[in-house]
Amino acid sequence: EPAYKDLAAFLSRNEVEIIASMPCYTPANVNAQRGHGVFEGSIKALQLLNSLGYGTDPELPLHLVYNPVGAFLPPPQAELEADFKRELKKQFGVVFNKLYTITNLPIGRFASYLRRNNKLQEYMQLLVSAFNPATIAGLMCRNTISVGWRGEVYDCDFNQQLGMQWSGNGGSKTTFLWDIDPEKIDNRKIMTGDHCFGCTAGAGSTCGGAIV
Numbered sequence: 363e364p365a366y367k368d369l370a371a372f373l374s375r376n377e378v379e380i381i382a383s384m385p386c387y388t389p390a391n392v393n394a395q396r397g398h399g400v401f402e403g404s405i406k407a408l409q410l411l412n413s414l415g416y417g418t419d420p421e422l423p424l425h426l427v428y429n430p431v432g433a434f435l436p437p438p439q440a441e442l443e444a445d446f447k448r449e450l451k452k453q454f455g456v457v458f459n460k461l462y463t464i465t466n467l468p469i470g471r472f473a474s475y476l477r478r479n480n481k482l483q484e485y486m487q488l489l490v491s492a493f494n495p496a497t498i499a500g501l502m503c504r505n506t507i508s509v510g511w512r513g514e515v516y517d518c519d520f521n522q523q524l525g526m527q528w529s530g531n532g533g534s535k536t537t538f539l540w541d542i543d544p545e546k547i548d549n550r551k552i553m554t555g556d557h558c559f560g561c562t563a564g565a566g567s568t569c570g571g572a573i574v
Contacts, residue, residue, distance in 0.1 A: 370407075374414040377421050381462070382408070384426040387449040395431045408456045417457040425460045427571075433476060433485045435492060435564045436463035439572040462571030465489075467520050467560035489559035497566030500573035503552050513538040517552050519569070520560075526553045 373380065384404060386392050392401035408424075411417065416424040426446065430436055443461035450456040466472045468485055476482040498504075503517040515537050516522040528537035566573030 370410050370414055374422055379423045380411065380416060381425045381427060385429050385431055387446050391431050405454050405456065412457060417459060424458045425462060426458050427462045427464055429464055429466055433481050436465060439463040439565065465560045465563055465567035467557045469520060469557050470523055486556060489563045492563035493559060494562060494564060494566060497562045497573045500566060500568065501561055502568040509539050513540065515539055515542065520557055521553055
């Protein structure tokens with residue numbers, strides 16, 4: 363877009379790692395989910411990044427993120443990454459470093475989609491039945507925090523979207539980043555909800571892709 367025409371060059375000059383959302387390697391699936399013309403625009407952006415060295419220069423990593431386009435779990439990450447690399451290279455000359463698969467959590471617009479199509483309960487049953495205890499140790503809420511633009515603190519980005527902010531004093535005082543003593547939060551109880559089953563289903567899901 364015209365307002366961002368210099369952004370790619372700026373990012374490359376400053377060696378900024380890029381993680382870009384790409385729900386599929388075919389136009390039909392992407393445009394159906396994101397809107398007409400989104401796929402074509404995404405390919406042009408990736409080609410521009412490649413021309414600047416992204417995806418080939420070790421100092422300029424380019425990663426893609428895959429979300430399922432419906433109410434199902436992502437396929438195995440390694441297999442899907444191979445498919446993406448093969449098809450994007452063959453059809454558009456696009457290369458990238460890694461593909462991260464992330465499960466759709468039943469919140470926000472996806473939850474609205476599920477409700478409109480009477481699939482919310484069915485999808486929740488899928489997530490619960492696919493619970494994998496091997497994912498627990500690698501969950502992002504176990505080793506990271508999410509910080510809002512005002513400094514408010516959450517256990518993860520999904521909790522931030524749901525407004526599940528940390529609080530102290532029995533819930534009477536909200537917690538901000540500057541209130542935290544890092545040495546005292548290791549054993550803090552994580553705020554959870556039904557949406558958390560999305561991160562523990564199948565191979566698991568974090569901001570860095572599959573867990574197991």
